[in-house]
Amino acid sequence: MRRADRLFDIIQTLRGRAKPITAAALAERLEVTARTIYRDIATLQARRVPIEGAPGLGYVLRKGFDLPPLMFTMEEVEAISIGAHLVHRIRDPKLQDAAESVLSKLQHAIPAELCAQLQAPRFLVSEGDTVRPEGIALLDVRNAIRACRKIRITYRDEQDRRTQRTIWPIATVYYVDVTLIAAWCELRGDFRHFRAERIVRSTLLEATFAADSRQIMAEWMAKRAMPS
Missing domain, CATH: 1.10.10.10 (Winged helix-like DNA-binding domain superfamily/Winged helix DNA-binding domain)
Known part of the structure; x- marks a missing residue:
């Protein structure tokens, strides 16, 4: 923090x-x-x-102390609120807690007329169909990305075939109904995208990959941009 x-x-x-x-x-x-x-x-x-x-x-x-209100427009407050509610669709408990914390902090820092919009929003966000991962904690993935640590996973593909992989996680990709882990796969010697809900089990390793992962990230982004 x-x-x-x-x-x-x-x-x-x-x-x-x-x-x-x-x-x-x-x-x-x-x-x-x-x-x-x-x-x-x-x-x-x-x-x-x-x-x-x-x-x-x-x-x-001491009573009477208050933080100065943050100057947000109504549209900015709605954008933050909608974004926080959308986080619930990705089934990441720690990010969900963080989103609730953001809304709580915002309620204490904005003027009363804007706070009312947060407490009774005039919009709805659907729950979505993303499956909650059971074999890996997305918090571990984010921590591994920050620390450039490798992860060993057992991965199940669409034909239910299982393989053991050691991956270098570089990004978490959140789609509306699926969460992908973008990584360099040592088994395939190339970049791969792993659906989080298909990871059967995982272990965060002490072993690290490149000290500066920005180059790997740039290579992955470049490859994504290449025409198929």
Whole structure:
């Protein structure tokens, strides 16, 4: 989590509480150390956020403090809201949680008249038909892409044939009703697209591929752009 996001989350947590909350409790909630929370609290206080309290006693946010409203248009709020609801179609639990968090933060940061549009939107987003992957966690895939780590998978094709692959994941491709993992396949010696729901099992390996994956990404993009 970026520090700016963490500072925002600390303020949001304090705003929602009438009683003091300890640094230890904040640290557990935000998955950091208590020492980090102490530093963040000091930073917020230096920026004139009216946080009161002390180590061991807990912290509270003085009543009356509010963040300045973000300047969004109605269309921008609707775009964010629709996008967050569309995330539910891809069956990625962590991204779904993140989308809900975005909407929650937005409700606390925009003017009341725009907030009403978030709470009672005048649109519907269908659930979609994407199958939830059982053999691989999409969070692991995203982490592997960031860290350039290889993944070993057992893959089942459309004829139900199974193969063992070691892949270098470079991108997650979300379509309306299917999620693909774009990767370099060591078995085939070429780029391949793997349907997430056809991965029977997977293991995130310690082994890494190119330290800078941008070149691999560029080669994959170039190959996608080539006429068939």
